[in-house]
Amino acid sequence: MSAAELDAIYLTIALATITTVLLLLLGTPLAWWLSRQKANWSALVEALVAMPLILPPTVLGFYLLLLFAPDTALGSAWERLTGTRLAFSFSALVIGSVVYSLPFVVQPLQAAFQRVPQNLLNVAATLGAGPFDQFRSVVLPLTRRSFVTAASLGFAHTVGEFGVVLMIGGNIPGETQVLSIALYDYVESLQFAEAHRLAGGLVVFSLVLLFLLYRRDRQESWRVQA
Amino acid sequence: MNGLSLRLDCPGENDFRLQLDCQLPGTGITAIYGPSGSGKSTLLDCVAGLRQAAAGSLVSFRGKRWLAPDALVPPWQRRVAYVFQDARLFPHLNVQQNLDFAASRRADDNGASMPQVISALALEDLLQREPAGLSAGQKQRVAIARALLSAPQLLLLDEPVANLDHAAAHQCLACLQQLARQLDLPMLYVSHDIEEVSQLADHLVLLEQGRLVDRGPLLDLCGRLDTRLSREEQAAAIVLGTVLRHDPEYGLTELEVEGEILLVGQQQAPGQSRRLRIPARDVSVCRQRPLDSSILNILPVTLTQLEADGEARVMLRLALGAQYLLARITRKSASRLQLQVGDRLFAQIKSAALLMESADQHE
Numbered sequence: 001m002s003a004a005e006l007d008a009i010y011l012t013i014a015l016a017t018i019t020t021v022l023l024l025l026l027g028t029p030l031a032w033w034l035s036r037q038k039a040n041w042s043a044l045v046e047a048l049v050a051m052p053l054i055l056p057p058t059v060l061g062f063y064l065l066l067l068f069a070p071d072t073a074l075g076s077a078w079e080r081l082t083g084t085r086l087a088f089s090f091s092a093l094v095i096g097s098v099v100y101s102l103p104f105v106v107q108p109l110q111a112a113f114q115r116v117p118q119n120l121l122n123v124a125a126t127l128g129a130g131p132f133d134q135f136r137s138v139v140l141p142l143t144r145r146s147f148v149t150a151a152s153l154g155f156a157h158t159v160g161e162f163g164v165v166l167m168i169g170g171n172i173p174g175e176t177q178v179l180s181i182a183l184y185d186y187v188e189s190l191q192f193a194e195a196h197r198l199a200g201g202l203v204v205f206s207l208v209l210l211f212l213l214y215r216r217d218r219q220e221s222w223r224v225q226a
Numbered sequence: 227m228n229g230l231s232l233r234l235d236c237p238g239e240n241d242f243r244l245q246l247d248c249q250l251p252g253t254g255i256t257a258i259y260g261p262s263g264s265g266k267s268t269l270l271d272c273v274a275g276l277r278q279a280a281a282g283s284l285v286s287f288r289g290k291r292w293l294a295p296d297a298l299v300p301p302w303q304r305r306v307a308y309v310f311q312d313a314r315l316f317p318h319l320n321v322q323q324n325l326d327f328a329a330s331r332r333a334d335d336n337g338a339s340m341p342q343v344i345s346a347l348a349l350e351d352l353l354q355r356e357p358a359g360l361s362a363g364q365k366q367r368v369a370i371a372r373a374l375l376s377a378p379q380l381l382l383l384d385e386p387v388a389n390l391d392h393a394a395a396h397q398c399l400a401c402l403q404q405l406a407r408q409l410d411l412p413m414l415y416v417s418h419d420i421e422e423v424s425q426l427a428d429h430l431v432l433l434e435q436g437r438l439v440d441r442g443p444l445l446d447l448c449g450r451l452d453t454r455l456s457r458e459e460q461a462a463a464i465v466l467g468t469v470l471r472h473d474p475e476y477g478l479t480e481l482e483v484e485g486e487i488l489l490v491g492q493q494q495a496p497g498q499s500r501r502l503r504i505p506a507r508d509v510s511v512c513r514q515r516p517l518d519s520s521i522l523n524i525l526p527v528t529l530t531q532l533e534a535d536g537e538a539r540v541m542l543r544l545a546l547g548a549q550y551l552l553a554r555i556t557r558k559s560a561s562r563l564q565l566q567v568g569d570r571l572f573a574q575i576k577s578a579a580l581l582m583e584s585a586d587q588h589e
Contacts, residue, residue, distance in 0.1 A: 122308070
């Protein structure tokens with residue numbers, strides 16, 4: 001395997017890991033809020049979260065690219081704070097991936113949170129548990145499995161990202177050239193043996209991950225009961 | 227000011243509103259009694275802080291304001307434990323861990339101890355079990371134990387034995403009664419079962435369509451004709467008696483009630499003070515003491531009140547010393563006997579159910 005390929009693998013794993021951690025940190029409160037929200041307008045937030053599921057990644061990438069440009073508020077603030085450019089950087093990829101993979105983390109968490117009966121939280125409250133305590137000691141243990149699902153899906157989806165990365169990251173080896181882009185390069189330059197190696201590896205990785213997730217869902221018969 | 231004062235205006239589903247303004251005692255068991263949909267559970271939810279009452283509502287307990295225009299104590303700081311009809315045990319924790327959940331969050335160590343609660347509710351053999359594997363009665367005992375271990379200042383119970391079979395319900399009620407006395411813990415007990423209420427309650431609050439229609443000491447309310455209770459089919463007076471002795475020859479127990487002897491079919495240890503529930507439909511009256519009746523319990527009483535009860539029947543309130551019996555007879559009988567307030571009569575009691583040991587003070 002070439003150094004460029006190893007770079008791409010490392011970059012992809014780093015991107016997916018950082019993105020997944022950020023998504024869990026941001027997605028958990030968002031999913032909790034959505035799961036307890038009854039107001040109609042929260043459906044708008046839900047729709048926004050789900051947008052990356054149906055939008056072509058290039059649409060998302062296009063708008064993010066405009067947003068990251070040095071002359072925008074975000075782009076210039078970033079430059080002032082970090083001294084580097086946001087566009088075509090690894091940080092830009094992280095931000096793009098967080099937006100792009102958001103529904104894959106928020107949706108399973110939201111569904112799991114909605115299955116936690118309010119009854120149990122009321123009991124916890126009357127036993128002296130405040131909101132954070134209720135979340136930590138009742139909600140988290142009851143939804144632990146969905147966190148694994150959400151993290152796996154977020155990770156896998158980020159690994160499989162292409163359009164957004166192409167639009168906002170460019171194709172800088174060691175900085176923004178992730179696996180899917182490297183694969184694209186190989187195909188463009190008709191290096192099919194190398195392309196096979198990367199494509200096959202991604203297929204196997206995705207298959208194994210999904211197989212493990214679904215097998216666990218079959219084996220476990222966790223029941224949330226009131 | 228050391229009880230629970232409530233001024234509630236709380237909207238519910240379908241135009242329902244709970245609206246009441248009252249002081250409830252801060253000791254003993256207060257039963258909230260009324261038909262389904264009368265607002266009993268809403269009342270408990272408001273006391274626990276789980277339901278939002280409309281502006282202007284007030285809740286204070288022992289002088290501490292839980293809800294006022296300028297105060298709102300959240301449920302987790304009220305130190306009110308709540309036992310629901312469904313036990314609501316945490317499914318990811320076993321029995322011991324469910325108990326620990328409450329014990330580790332208690333505000334002080336004044337409440338019941340873990341060994342005390344485990345033994346009172348007979349949970350020794352269940353501690354390592356998962357909630358899913360418990361029977362309804364076992365779950366409810368765990369739920370009661372868990373509530374007590376949070377060292378509450380007030381215990382709320384919402385029909386805790388409604389889902390249990392008779393034996394399990396009886397066990398739970400006996401435990402509750404014993405605990406209420408041992409721990410000196412005030413309880414609000416919601417029920418639509420008057421027999422349960424008669425067993426347990428010291429005070430009674432009658433709710434109807436979101437309004438408080440009557441309240442007072444249980445024995446007093448049950449012996450009156452001007453409450454909703456006396457119009458119910460199962461209307462019954464509750465009297466206090468002291469167990470004198472057991473007669474093994476006939477399998478009967480003698481009780482002394484206001485200087486008179488009453489015989490019941492359950493064996494009890496002498497000396498205990500007991501509540502007796504005497505259904506109004508099982509009491510008849512006559513002017514002379516019948517000498518050849520199969521009915522054993524014939525007590526001299528004075529008619530103090532007479533109220534029409536539907537078209538065909540009347541309810542009588544009969545004074546037996548300082549206590550009262552109710553009798554439901556036909557209007558025709560009342561007219562044939564020419565019953566007048568003040569008449570000295572004999573009450574024939576066909577059945578009297580001995581309730582659990584009571585802590586009532588015999589006045």
